[in-house]
Amino acid sequence: MKVVLHAKPSGRCRSALPVLSLLLGVGLCAGVAAEELFYKYDNADSITVIDDHIPPEFVHKGYVVLNRAGRVIEVVPRALTEAEMRANGPEIQARLRGEEAERQQRYDQKLLARYSSVADIEDMKRRRSGEIQVRINLQKGNIAGFKAQLEKEQGEAAELEMSGQPVPEKISAHIEELRAAIAEEEARIARLEADKSTIEARYQFDIERFRMIRPDVR
Template sequence: MVWVFAGSLSLPVAAQGVLLYRYVNAEGVKVIHHTIPPEYAQNGYEVLNSQGDVVEVVQPSLTDTELAALQQKRELEAWDKDLLKRYSTVADVKAAKRRRLGEINTNIAILRGNILNLDSQIAREQRRAADSERQGIQVPESILINIKNFRGEKAAAERQIEERRDEYRQAEDKFDKDIDRFTFILERREQARTSY
């Protein structure tokens, strides 16, 4: 009874039609089978019904080169979209570049001013230390701590200036690329417009 029941469950599946796979094997021969080996699945295949009709086509997997090209295409499309959203003309991009580089230069100028101030504070503390030594007394610990702290702050400000200079170079390079790309986009649009 159980076997009959189990057999009757499989009848509707057979009535619907068994799906087959058509793929090309390593010898270049088309094979039709009820399963497809994994090593052939990545090359693409067709799914057939019991009448031999193609019900689905599975495309081959992309190669590493094709995947890299697709990724590059998507990145360019995203870049183009971003540029077109932010700018109307090449002059807009150049103005944004000037503003950004100006901001970085202002930041560098502030840091340089801080360094000059720290140099003055260091010199003042060193004079105080020298005065103590000339009087034959031990330099107060607070003066030594101040000198150490001011030198640490100066070193940190100098590092920040180097970071801002790197940021300047990176921003300049990025905006130059944006200008070149935006110019290309506008030229491509103009060519498309005039070709109609």
């Protein structure tokens, strides 16, 4: 469930972490924490959103990790620009690498606490992906129903036109409503497909990481 809070000026945060650290941040919204934590971030329109995951394209802007009670668990700053990376001296780079290592350690601990094997993660990945596929199939069913109605209405309109009669405004309006409904359902499917791909990528991140830190467990 997504909650949109408010518009926010698009000013840039001063604090930052390396890009690699932010890539790890994508993992923080993976299966290891997806059901317990929420993420507050700004979308492409600078609207603040709270959701149970972060689209990868917004991770670099930074985000806040919240628990179910709304308490702040972690604040992840935006990624450094290339110019900022070049401007940082060795001491700052060393500090950032240390912070990155700490984040990696915390993430690994959560991963191992939540899953006992790769099979567990794969099962969760299939379940979450399957849940979204059910919703996609439902939207496709809606589209099929709307298209059947549209075909019927268009057929009636065509018969009236062929007989030289005007098409009632009610039929014309219904045709436009059905077209709009189909377009809306298709847009929902596109969003669900994108969510499904994101979720699968997040769980795959967990799978690969688990294999790396526990190569002895399948």
